[in-house]
Amino acid sequence: MLSDYKKLTLNSLTLYNIASRIMPYGVSSNYRYFEPYPLYLSRGKGSRVWDVDGNEYIDFNMAYGALGIGHSNPKLVKILKEKLENGTILGFEFADTLKLAKIIKSRFNVDMVRFSSTGTEATMHSIRIARAYTRKKKIIKFEGHYHGSHDQLLVNVSPEKNEVMKKSISSYGIPYDVVKNTLIAEWNNYESVEKLVKKEDVAAIIMEPIAMNMGLIKPDVSFLKGIFSLAKEYGFLIIFDEVKTGGKFYSGASGYYGLKPDLITLSKAIAGGLPLSVIAGKKEVMRVVGPNKTAHGGTFSANPLSVTASIVTLTQILTENSLYEAYKLNSMLSKGYQDFADDLDLDLTVSMWGTSGSIFFSKVLPKNYREFSEIDQRPWYKYFWLMLSNGIIPMADYDEQWTISTQHTKEDIMKHLEIAENILKKVKEEFKYR
Ligand SMILES: Cc1ncc(COP(=O)(O)O)c(C=O)c1O
Structure with a gap:
C-alpha cells in the first residue's frame, strides 16, 4: 500500500x-x-x-x-570492458557497424538500415523518410500508441476519457500547426483507417504492431492485413514502430505476422541497454536518405559501444x-x-x-x-x-x-x-x- x-x-x-x-x-x-x-x-x-x-x-x-537480456548481463559486461579501451565515439564511421547492419537485415527482413540513438529519433526520421519518398504530407497514427517525444506524433497518446477520438495534443508547447498533418485512427477499427485514406492524401501510417503503451493490445490479424491492402490501393507507406516489439520476438512483430512493412523502427532491447536505434526498410524507400536529399544525422549514431553491445545482444544473448x-x-x-x-x-x-x-x-x-x-x-x-x-x-x-x-x-x-x-x-x- x-x-x-x-x-x-x-x-x-x-x-x-x-x-x-x-x-x-x-x-x-x-x-x-x-x-x-x-x-x-x-x-x-x-x-x-x-x-x-x-x-x-x-x-x-x-x-x-x-x-x-536482464541487468548487467555477464557476456555484455565482459566485451564492453574490452571495447572501452578502443574509444567511445570515433567521429567517422565505426567499421563494425556494417556487421550489425547485416545482422539486422537478415533478422528483420529489411533491405537497408540506418542507425540513431533513441526510439524517438528513429520514428521521427521514419516519418520524414516516408514523406520524402511519397512526397505527401499526412501521417496517420493510432490513438493510444506512443512513438517517442517528438512533436508530430505526440497526439492522442493518452487523452482523457471525454477527449477520446477528438484530436488532442499530448504536450504543452506544440502548436496546432505542427500537428495539423497528423491524423488519428482507432486501433482495431479498419473503417477508421479506410475513412481517412479515402479522404486524405496520406504519406504513411505508423503503428505499434502490438500496442504496448496501453497495456498490451494485439491487433486482429484481419485488421492488420486490411491496412496492407489499403496501402496498396491508396499508395501510402506502412511503418511498424518495433521499438518495443522488436526485442520481444526473434524477428519482431513483422516476422511474427509474416508481414513486410515499408519501414520499421527498432530500439530498446536490441542493444542490451545501451542507446541505439534503427530505421530500416525497403531499398527504394531508404534510398531517399542522403546528403542534400533527406536529412538523417547524429553525433552519437552507431557509437562503437552501442554497436558492439547490439552485435553481442542479437547474436549471443537474445x-x-x-x-x-x-x-x-x-x-x-x-x-x-x-x-x-x-x-x-x-x-x-x-x-x-x-x-x-x-x-x-x-x-x-x-x-x-x-x-x-x-x-x-x-x-x-x-x-x-x-x-x-x-x-x-x-x-x-x-x-x-x-x-x-x-x-x-x-x-x-x-x-x-x-x-x-x-x-x-x-x-x-x-x-x-x-
Ligand atoms: C513504441 C515506442 N516507440 C518509440 C519510443 C521512444 O523511444 P525512446 O524513449 O528511446 O525515445 C517508445 C518508448 O517507450 C516506444 O514505446
Missing part, C-alpha cells in the same frame, strides 16, 4: 526533495515520475534491482522493455532459443494470472505476446484506447503499490507491461505469482469484485 511504500523508501523521498529543486519533478524522463515521489535505484543485476534504501526488487519492468525460454516463463506468468482470475472469480483479463504481458482489471480485454480508458484504474494502483511494497516491480505504470528477460528464472515467476495471489485477494476485498 502507499503507506508501506512511504515507510520503505525514506531515502528515495530525501533524494526526491533535493532533486526536484534542480530537475523538474526530480527525474530525467517524465515517465519515471509517479505519485507521491519516484523510486531512486542504485544498481541492477540479473533479474533484480536495488533502491537507495537497500530494498531488493525482482524487476519485471526491465527498463520499459529495454533489458531483454537468440531464438533464449527468447523461447523467456516466452515459456511468460506463458507461466500469464497462465498464473488467468488462473487467479478464474479461481478468485475476479474481473481480470490477461494479454500476452512474446516475452511481455499485462493485466486489465476488466471483464473483457480492451480492443482499443477507448475501451482501455474506460477501465477503473483504482484496483490496478492498489495492486501496484502492494506489489512494490512486497519486492516486485510488476511493470512501470498502468499503461505498461511486464518483460521477461533471459535472466529471469522459474523461481522469479513463482515468487511473483505467490505474492500476486495474496494481493489480488486484497484488491478483490476492497473493490468488491463480482
